[in-house]
Amino acid sequence: MTAPCRILILGGTGEASELARALTVRFGAAVQVTSSQAGRTREPRAPAGALRIGGFGGAVGLAAYLTGQDIDLVIDATHPFASAISANARAACNSTGCRRLILARPPWQQRPGDDWHHAANATAAAALVAQMGPRVFMTVGRKDLSAFSGLSAHWFLVRLIDRPVQTLPLPRHQILIGRGPFTLATERALLRHHEIDVLVTKASGGSATEAKLLAAREANLPVIMLQRPLSETGEQVDCLAAALTWVSHAFELQAPL
Ligand code: NAP
DSSP, rough: OOOOOOEEOOOSSSSHHHHHHHHHHGGGGGEEEEEOOOOOOSSSSSSSSSEEEOOOHHHHHHHHHHHHTTTTTEEEHHHHHHHHHHHHHHHHHOOOOEEEEEEEEOOOOTTTOOEEEEEEEEEHHHHHHHTTTTTTEESSOOOOOOGTTTOOEEEEEEEEEEOOOOSSSSSSSEEOOSSSOOOOHHHHHHHHHHTTTEEEEOOOOOOOOOOHHHHOOOOOOOEEOOOOOOSSSEEEESSHHHHHHHHHHHHTTOOOO
């Protein structure tokens, strides 16, 4: 019997959890899957296989982990805005010779009726919000909020996965705790209930958080869309099925009988 293919999934996304499950179901004992999460959420969803939590200590730390754990393949299934860990994965795989695949969900596509305003970064997004109605629905996470701190004429509904420990750097706001997937009905009701004038989001892509865009389109609301950072170079797929096919070809794995 040959040794199992040891796979490290860099995660923190719904796709990463689905991938861990799909690899285990599809290839059984032919793979050994470990998922890695940064540890940002207080109650992470446990994926199939092993789970490790916390940073590696940069590219050098990740390279040491890959060597120490005899990892054959890194699948970078992190969020499209998590650029530091993806850069570390590229560097660590280059230095160790470990194979690497990027699983990156496609960005959302603008459709007729959408009123999207693209912003290169949070500062540019704040400048756009300043010209819009006063009630803002923020779905960009915690890290980028300080760019909006000068907008004292605005009120912010801030949706986060976990209740923040520190006060948010926004003058007037309400926190809404919630984790996707969200439905069109709930997003529609939320926009109406809070009388939202403008939605601010990252160009994250994926179905779990897309309903807010449909609700904004229905309500003719403008959307400020933070553009993605450039993705890392390397072999890339955009869906789970393609990732499974890639792994099966790269390591000559068959589904168990
Ligand atoms: P980041 O800026 O790319 O990473 C910052 C540091 O966090 C990395 O250098 C690494 O620390 C550690 N890290 C990040 N992801 C890790 C992982 N999967 N496993 C182990 N360590 C990890 O990432 P971020 O934007 O803060 O996002 C953190 C995590 O949340 C990511 O895993 C991402 O998939 C998920 N997430 C991010 C967003 C977003 O909008 N950014 C949204 C949803 C989910 P060391 O250098 O010490 O290794």
